Amino acid sequence: MMYGGEITFCGYLFSPEEEQLGMSGKVVVALCKSIPNSQCQIVYFDNFFCSIELNQFLRDDYGIFGLGTLRANPLRGCTLKTCKQLSTSGRGSYDQKVEDIKKVGVVKWYDNRAVVLASSYVASNIVTAIKVDIGFPAVVIYYNTHGLSRPD
Structure with a gap:
């Protein structure tokens, strides 16, 4: 989806809840609306598009x-x-918070620097050692495998 200023979403109708997600959230929603049989699909996004509210909205x-x-x-x-x-x-090392009502987990993980990830399907769960003596929470493994790029 190309940014076209005020005509970017020409032809798209958004609910009031979708409008609340802002420009980047609306881009994700518009693209997700094109997924056939979208139930139980997984989307990955970088920090320009990601928010706790977007994760919750897409899931709910x-x-x-x-x-x-x-x-x-x-x-x-x-x-x-x-x-x-x-x-x-x-x-x-890492820290996590899981919001049971919103069903979103947020994990802050430290390698060479800290990275924060949010997910509506995985949190730290299983910690896997990939590098010598460095643990990776499951959310990092999934993002590195399927996301846009390595978060560090």
């Missing part, structure tokens, strides 16, 4: 699961350990 309204990296500012009250606290614990 379309049955689509999501996983993406998050910028630090859209955590909306989800407090995780600081980068300094994680770096003190060493590479591979």
